[in-house]
Amino acid sequence: MRLRGKDMVGLRNSTAQEIELILNTAEAMKGIVNRQIKKVPTLRGRTVITVFYEASTRTRTSFELAAKYLSADTVGVAAATSSVSKGESLKDTARNIAAMGADVVVLRHPMAGAAELLAGTLKASVINAGDGAHEHPSQGLLDLFTAREKKGRLEGLKVAIIGDIMHSRVARSDIWGYTRMGAEVRLAGPSTLMPKDIEKMGAKVCGNIEEALADADVINVLRIQTERQQQGLFPGLREYSRMFCVNRERLRLAAPDALLMHPGPMNRGIEISPDVADGLQSVITEQVTNGVAVRMALLYLLIGGGAR
Amino acid sequence: MLGGITIKEKAQILDREGIRRSLTRIAHEIIERNKGAEGLALVGIRKRGAPLAGRLAERIMDIEGRRVDVGVLDITLYRDDLSTLAYQPLVRSTEVPFPVDGKIVVLVDDVIYTGRTIRAAMGALIDLGRPRAIQLAALIDRGHRELPIRADYVGKNVPTAKKEEVAVLLQEIDGEERVIILETPD
Numbered sequence: 472m473r474l475r476g477k478d479m480v481g482l483r484n485s486t487a488q489e490i491e492l493i494l495n496t497a498e499a500m501k502g503i504v505n506r507q508i509k510k511v512p513t514l515r516g517r518t519v520i521t522v523f524y525e526a527s528t529r530t531r532t533s534f535e536l537a538a539k540y541l542s543a544d545t546v547g548v549a550a551a552t553s554s555v556s557k558g559e560s561l562k563d564t565a566r567n568i569a570a571m572g573a574d575v576v577v578l579r580h581p582m583a584g585a586a587e588l589l590a591g592t593l594k595a596s597v598i599n600a601g602d603g604a605h606e607h608p609s610q611g612l613l614d615l616f617t618a619r620e621k622k623g624r625l626e627g628l629k630v631a632i633i634g635d636i637m638h639s640r641v642a643r644s645d646i647w648g649y650t651r652m653g654a655e656v657r658l659a660g661p662s663t664l665m666p667k668d669i670e671k672m673g674a675k676v677c678g679n680i681e682e683a684l685a686d687a688d689v690i691n692v693l694r695i696q697t698e699r700q701q702q703g704l705f706p707g708l709r710e711y712s713r714m715f716c717v718n719r720e721r722l723r724l725a726a727p728d729a730l731l732m733h734p735g736p737m738n739r740g741i742e743i744s745p746d747v748a749d750g751l752q753s754v755i756t757e758q759v760t761n762g763v764a765v766r767m768a769l770l771y772l773l774i775g776g777g778a779r
Numbered sequence: 780m781l782g783g784i785t786i787k788e789k790a791q792i793l794d795r796e797g798i799r800r801s802l803t804r805i806a807h808e809i810i811e812r813n814k815g816a817e818g819l820a821l822v823g824i825r826k827r828g829a830p831l832a833g834r835l836a837e838r839i840m841d842i843e844g845r846r847v848d849v850g851v852l853d854i855t856l857y858r859d860d861l862s863t864l865a866y867q868p869l870v871r872s873t874e875v876p877f878p879v880d881g882k883i884v885v886l887v888d889d890v891i892y893t894g895r896t897i898r899a900a901m902g903a904l905i906d907l908g909r910p911r912a913i914q915l916a917a918l919i920d921r922g923h924r925e926l927p928i929r930a931d932y933v934g935k936n937v938p939t940a941k942k943e944e945v946a947v948l949l950q951e952i953d954g955e956e957r958v959i960i961l962e963t964p965d
Contacts (some may be wrong), residue, residue, distance in 0.1 A: 473867040499853065499872045508906045541856075675895040771870060776861030 472660050474772050478597040481606035482647040483579050496768035504763050513775055514543035518571040524580045528570040530600050531690040534577045535765035569593050574774050578690035579651050596773040610734055611644025613762040617754055621730055624732040631683040634693030637664040641734045646674045659683035680715050687725040691732045692717050692743045718744035730754050786961045792937055793958040801934030805916050806838035808932050817917040820848040820882045824900050827889035830951040850875035857899035889947035894928035896912040921945050
């Protein structure tokens with residue numbers, strides 16, 4: 472069995488079998504990340520190009536390490552330093568990159584649908600590393616991987632996602648992924664930042680954070696994206712923290728062994744209290760390690776052998 | 780049917796007893812060559828090398844009264860034919876839960892053929908550390924080497940034609956216990 476498409480643009484179109492294949496492969500890849508010699512020859516001679524139109528340190532580093540651990544060559548293009556600032560269109564940039572022989576293009580772009588657009592024009596595989604508020608599938612997959620690794624299953628888990636759902640591509644990839652694997656997803660956040668039709672994706676919108684956290688097995692606290700807050704939708708940091716900060720008392724509402732996740736970077740004291748972020752239930756650092764393993768799995772499954 | 784091609788059984792090379800005797804002899808040879816079981820580790824190559832390594836370790840325990848380390852190697856990521864395969868092999872975990880540095884590691888596989896699997900396995904093993912020595916045990920040596928590799932311990936040498944296949948069937952994986960030659964018609 473292998474992935475059906477040449478690209479990974481979102482979890483919306485992934486089947487449960489495909490997600491399971493990715494998670495199983497990531498399990499083997501994690502063994503490599505934990506070794507002293509983090510290198511296997513699998514993708515020797517292949518090229519992975521990361522094209523980031525938005526700032527990112529973690530995701531980009533994670534993809535580059537994943538490629539390097541598999542022996543692929545990597546090149547990074549940052550929008551501010553490239554021809555992008557001269558007004559070159561996304562398609563032209565991508566075409567030029569592809570003409571240089573890239574096997575995989577990892578794209579982050581502020582516009583929803585950018586990765587899909589690129590996937591349709593390029594022969595190379597495209598991995599979406601975040602497109603607007605649409606999807607961030609590798610983050611969704613690493614959340615699923617971490618939950619499955621710790622809980623032994625995904626089916627039947629109660630997952631609470633807390634924060635600014637509207638601007639969150641992580642929330643969307645999580646909702647598609649978790650619900651496809653049979654978990655129950657509850658959402659809580661300011662009503663002004665809760666998309667109207669989000670329940671159509673299979674998640675349940677809760678009236679307050681307490682309801683979402685009740686008996687939850689996994690809590691994913693979203694980052695308050697201060698850079699994306701306009702139009703007076705956001706209630707103000709102090710107000711937000713009072714209503715939605717995941718702190719010690721609120722954590723007690725969840726299952727005693729609930730996992731606490733955060734896609735990073737954290738605003739400590741705003742969406743998550745520092746003692747909880749560094750507490751025993753936090754798996755935030757492990758998420759970062761698992762991210763490399765999941766991205767290695769994606770690279771292998773998309774271009775690692777077997778003529779397509 | 781195997782891989783879409785009709786394959787018929789040509790001959791049985793080993794039965795249950797034959798496999799048992801071969802493994803017992805190999806266990807004795809490993810101990811004899813290495814003057815005991817100290818510093819020894821057995822690493823089976825997925826898939827069928829894994830149960831064979833476990834069985835050899837049990838026999839060494841019976842003979843020497845000493846437990847040796849046992850691991851499992853997945854060589855998929857080290858294969859040299861990945862880009863030419865028609866299918867994508869599943870990647871599984873490597874489980875070598877002990878340091879290989881300074882150990883005498885005996886790689887265990889069911890069949891040695893071209894030698895390419897063993898080449899990949901040595902690459903994978905050396906990425907885990909620096910063994911003092913690597914030796915190779917195979918239940919069946921069917922010839923046709925494409926690399927300068929030979930087995931130190933062989934259960935049975937079986938001259939084969941290239942169009943034939945050797946199938947090692949083990950209780951743990953296949954629910955039966957025998958070694959057969961299969962013939963693919965032209």
